[in-house]
Amino acid sequence: MTTKYDRIKGAYLGCAIGDAMGAPTETRPTDLIKKDVGGGRYVKKFVEPRPDTLAAGQPAGQCTDDFSVSYLSSKAFIEAGGITKEAAEKAMVEWSKYDRYYIAHSGPTSKKAIALIKGEEVDTKNDYACCNNSAATNGAGMKAWVAGVFNMGNVEKAIEDAMTMCKVTHDNPVALSAAAAVAAATAVAMTKNSTLDDVVSAGLYGAHEGYERSWKFTKPSAGASVEDRIRMAVTIGVNYANDFDGLLKEMAGLVGTGLNANEAIPAAFGFFVAAKGKVMDAIYMGVNCGNDTDTIAAITGAMCGAYSGAKDIPSNYMSFLSEANDLDIKGLIDAVDKFTD
Amino acid sequence: MSDRRSKILGSLLAASVADAMGCCTENGSIETIKKYFGGLCTDIVDMPEGSFPHGGTTKGVVTDDFSIAYYSAEEFLKDGKVSEEGAKRAVIRWFDEPDSKYTRYAGPTSRAAYNRIKGIPMPHTKQDNLVTRNREASNGAAMKVGIIGLLNAGNVDKAIDEAIVMCKVTHDNAIALSGACAIAAATAKAMEERVSWLEVVEAGFYGAREGYKRSVDITVPTCGATIERRMEYAIDLGLQYQDDFDEAMESISKIIGTGLPANEAVPAAFGIITAVKGDIWKTILMAVNAGDDTDTVGCMAGFIVGALEGPGVLKDKYLDLINRENGFDLEKMAEDIDTYLGGN
Numbered sequence: 020m021t022t023k024y025d026r027i028k029g030a031y032l033g034c035a036i037g038d039a040m041g042a043p044t045e046t047r048p049t050d051l052i053k054k055d056v057g058g059g060r061y062v063k064k065f066v067e068p069r070p071d072t073l074a075a076g077q078p079a080g081q082c083t084d085d086f087s088v089s090y091l092s093s094k095a096f097i098e099a100g101g102i103t104k105e106a107a108e109k110a111m112v113e114w115s116k117y118d119r120y121y122i123a124h125s126g127p128t129s130k131k132a133i134a135l136i137k138g139e140e141v142d143t144k145n146d147y148a149c150c151n152n153s154a155a156t157n158g159a160g161m162k163a164w165v166a167g168v169f170n171m172g173n174v175e176k177a178i179e180d181a182m183t184m185c186k187v188t189h190d191n192p193v194a195l196s197a198a199a200a201v202a203a204a205t206a207v208a209m210t211k212n213s214t215l216d217d218v219v220s221a222g223l224y225g226a227h228e229g230y231e232r233s234w235k236f237t238k239p240s241a242g243a244s245v246e247d248r249i250r251m252a253v254t255i256g257v258n259y260a261n262d263f264d265g266l267l268k269e270m271a272g273l274v275g276t277g278l279n280a281n282e283a284i285p286a287a288f289g290f291f292v293a294a295k296g297k298v299m300d301a302i303y304m305g306v307n308c309g310n311d312t313d314t315i316a317a318i319t320g321a322m323c324g325a326y327s328g329a330k331d332i333p334s335n336y337m338s339f340l341s342e343a344n345d346l347d348i349k350g351l352i353d354a355v356d357k358f359t360d
Numbered sequence: 361m362s363d364r365r366s367k368i369l370g371s372l373l374a375a376s377v378a379d380a381m382g383c384c385t386e387n388g389s390i391e392t393i394k395k396y397f398g399g400l401c402t403d404i405v406d407m408p409e410g411s412f413p414h415g416g417t418t419k420g421v422v423t424d425d426f427s428i429a430y431y432s433a434e435e436f437l438k439d440g441k442v443s444e445e446g447a448k449r450a451v452i453r454w455f456d457e458p459d460s461k462y463t464r465y466a467g468p469t470s471r472a473a474y475n476r477i478k479g480i481p482m483p484h485t486k487q488d489n490l491v492t493r494n495r496e497a498s499n500g501a502a503m504k505v506g507i508i509g510l511l512n513a514g515n516v517d518k519a520i521d522e523a524i525v526m527c528k529v530t531h532d533n534a535i536a537l538s539g540a541c542a543i544a545a546a547t548a549k550a551m552e553e554r555v556s557w558l559e560v561v562e563a564g565f566y567g568a569r570e571g572y573k574r575s576v577d578i579t580v581p582t583c584g585a586t587i588e589r590r591m592e593y594a595i596d597l598g599l600q601y602q603d604d605f606d607e608a609m610e611s612i613s614k615i616i617g618t619g620l621p622a623n624e625a626v627p628a629a630f631g632i633i634t635a636v637k638g639d640i641w642k643t644i645l646m647a648v649n650a651g652d653d654t655d656t657v658g659c660m661a662g663f664i665v666g667a668l669e670g671p672g673v674l675k676d677k678y679l680d681l682i683n684r685e686n687g688f689d690l691e692k693m694a695e696d697i698d699t700y701l702g703g704n
């Protein structure tokens with residue numbers, strides 16, 4: 020039987036593995052991932068990033084923003100006794116002190132938000148526009164699974180906490196819709212008798228509710244619907260579950276696998292379904308799908324880990340990743356387990 | 361006026377009207393636009409200072425979309441041919457114009473291209489080390505390329521080749537160019553006699569596919585959703601809601617998206633044309649009210665449906681306004697393009 024501890028471990032490791040394995044493939048399309056990074060094959064292990072990547076200069080196994088922000092946010096929430104705005108802000112400021120993550124991997128939306136929290140000057144020349152469309156990025160969804168782990172089985176609280184946590188950086192209903200989708204899906208994935216359908220349904224509900232609720236407090240935004248695109252991605256996931264090449268081509272070609280919240284998060288759901296919740300299978304899909312590979316692999320890895328636990332994750336990955344990132348991953352997993360008792 | 365010249369004028373006019381009207385709604389979501397205008401935006405209006413979204417604009421002034429197209433056409437007509445040099449000259453003239461009404465709308469990719477052409481050094485960013493330029497898969501190529509369809513009326517294949525020549529100057533990216541070729545090919549096809557929106561959409565598919573194929577090996581590598589695949593989906597939605605304006609607009613906006621990326625704006629334009637069967641006024645209305653990059657979607661779709669139908673009611677209503685506010689002479693340009701095409 021998969022225990023709660025095992026699911027927490029699966030979620031944190033799933034995120035870390037997806038992030039670290041995807042860092043060397045990020046920004047490339049699938050054919051160049053195979054050709055340049057995988058030596059003619061799909062990438063299924065940790066490799067040292069090439070000089071022509073955002074992760075250039077990092078050792079194999081080092082994560083980017085996806086896991087490191089999630090890690091520091093989790094720590095801050097435990098310290099604060101729950102998910103609060105203050106703790107979320109503190110975690111982002113703390114994160115910006117980690118040169119190895121912040122310098123190469125801070126996304127456009129988070130970077131501006133951190134500067135605002137710190138009271139620094141920011142570029143406001145586009146702030147006159149009524150809508151904040153350029154903030155509809157995946158940096159909210161990448162960390163929002165944490166709100167699902169902290170609220171296992173409680174979809175409503177997961178959605179609220181995801182918005183509390185993510186509006187600190189992403190004042191945008193499309194980005195928060197994606198965050199609420201990931202949090203709601205993860206909250207259900209953490210429960211022991213949930214099915215794939217339960218997780219997807221929770222994700223669609225979260226996307227819908229996150230969008231509706233966040234309109235009341237965020238700056239407005241245009242942008243394609245995360246909810247509708249999750250449906251599209253899940254259809255592709257079901258259709259191509261047994262065709263790895265076709266799955267990647269169709270997901271990248273139609274849904275898209277880029278920086279935008281309405282591409283990356285739907286793709287993560289599509290891979291969750293195609294992999295039937297198996298952690299490593301889903302991560303391989305994310306790592307090789309092209310574009311924002313590390314974020315998609317990190318999110319789908321976290322959701323699958325919450326669903327399936329850590330049993331299929333190679334046992335040496337925990338110590339390898341902890342060392343490569345100089346982070347106490349096991350210590351955090353223990354702390355989250357205790358906190359959620 | 362000959363039929364051909366009338367079709368050319370229709371194309372120029374529909375593109376410029378949609379651009380000027382879209383300037384009033386750009387960046388808004390469907391909901392915020394409805395709220396501001398108390399329903400659909402159905403006319404070109406002044407936007408008061410500070411108002412949503414481009415405050416302080418005078419009605420009738422177009423944005424970057426049609427103005428770059430117009431400047432480019434002037435260069436090509438002067439040279440008697442489409443060339444990389446002509447395209448570059450147009451970009452430089454457009455950016456360098458003193459007191460320009462248009463440069464405030466300049467997109468990120470076109471601005472970077474201008475700096476590159478002029479040899480203006482840009483601050484080094486971490487993006488510069490990458491093998492791909494995924495952010496350059498934007499709609500700034502497709503927005504201006506309708507003009508290439510007019511200069512190649514009826515010649516879809518040549519329109520595709522020349523779309524690449526013109527747009528590669530700013531958009532060295534196979535997804536952006538695939539989108540541009542789709543619009544150029546569809547506009548070229550729409551210039552033929554006895555064609556409907558169906559043949560035009562088919563030519564757009566051909567352009568998207570061929571444009572990608574012909575540019576992928578001569579451009580910086582890129583990844584992103586494909587124009588072709590999203591076009592299929594957008595057209596499917598357009599067909600599904602062909603008799604339901606609101607449903608068509610909302611579903612295209614929600615599922616395909618109408619934003620800055622070429623793989624949203626271009627498929628959306630074809631979805632809209634399909635939904636209204638190429639009707640010129642309904643195309644403009646739907647594009648202008650669909651949210652996000654409304655003026656660009658409208659300008660691209662306008663080039664196509666204007667060529668299909670001719671100027672119709674737009675002439676009396678808007679020709680003087682557009683000419684006056686922008687210092688254009690669209691009738692003269694239509695005449696020059698007609699002469700450039702020869703024959704007839």
